[in-house]
Amino acid sequence: MSIESIRNVIAKDMGEVDNVIQQKLHSQVALVRQVSEYIIQSGGKRLRPALVILAAGLFDYKGSFHHNLAAVVEFIHTATLLHDDVVDESELRRNQATANAIFGNAASVLVGDFLYSRAFQMMVEVGNMRIMEVLADATNTIAEGEVLQLLNCRDPDVEEENYLQVIRYKTAKLFEAAARLGAILGGATPDEEEALAAYGMHLGTAFQLVDDLLDYSGNDQDTGKNLGDDLAEGNPLPLIFAMRSGIRTNQYRSPRH
DSSP states (O other): OOHHHHHHHTHHHHHHHHHHHHHHTOOSSHHHHHHHHHHHTTOOOOHHHHHHHHHHHHTTOOSSHHHHHHHHHHHHHHHHHHHHHHHHTOOEETTEEOHHHHHOHHHHHHHHHHHHHHHHHHHHHHTOHHHHHHHHHHHHHHHHHHHHHHHHTTOTTOOHHHHHHHHIIIIIHHHHHHHHHHHHHTTOOHHHHHHHHHHHHHHHHHHHHHHHHHHHHSOHHHHSSOTTHHHHTTOOHHHHHHHHHHHHHHHTSOTTO
8 A cells, every 4th residue: 555545544644643733833923833844834744644644544433632742743843853953053954944044043953842841731621641651751751752862973883772762762753643542542452552652663763764874875856855964963773783784794704815
C-alpha cells in the first residue's frame, strides 16, 4: 500500500485536522500568528498526525478528539523544529528559509514556546488524564533527546547505542505517542496499546535513520535542506558507520592489498 493510498483513506479526517490547526493558531499577537502560520504552512508530511488518525480508526473510534490530538502532535513537532533550527543555526528546511532565518532566533524560540503551551491547552480540553500523561512524558523525553544530541555532537567516539538513544528520544518518542493516543481514544486493551506504541517507536526510528542517511546521499531538492548540514552540525554517525565498515574490511584483506 502506497503512502498516497493511505492518505486517501484518511483525507477527510486530515482536512478536519487542518481546520483545527488553523483555528488554534489564532493569537492576538500578530508576530505569533505570522511565524506559526509560516512554519505550519511550509509543507511537511503530517506523518505524526496521520498516525493518530490511523490508530484511532483501527479501533473504530467515532468521536472527534482524534482531530484535536492529531493537531496537538503537529504543534509539538513544529515547536521542536523551531527550536532545532535555532540550536543548529539552520537556514533551510523543506526548500524554504527557516523561520529563524526570516524572523530571528528570539521570535522562533518564543513562538515555539507558544505552540508548546497551546498544545497543552488543547490536550486539557480532551479531559483524559492518561492522554495528558502520555503527551507530558513525550515532550519531556524529546527535550532530553535534544540535550543528549548536544552532548554527542562532534564526538567521533560516540557509540551506536548513544546515537540510537537520541533517535528514540528526539524523534521516535513522538511517533510512539501518536500511535498510543489513537489506541487510547479507540478503547484499546493494554496489550493493543503497547503494540501500537511499539509500532510507532519503530516507525519513527526507521524514519530518522533514513533521514540521517539522506543528509549524505540524498538530493537537496527532495530533502528540502542543504546536504551535509547534519555532518557540519557535528552528527557524523553515518560516516562513522562507513569508517568502521572500512576498517573491518581492511582487517580481512591479504597483505598484498
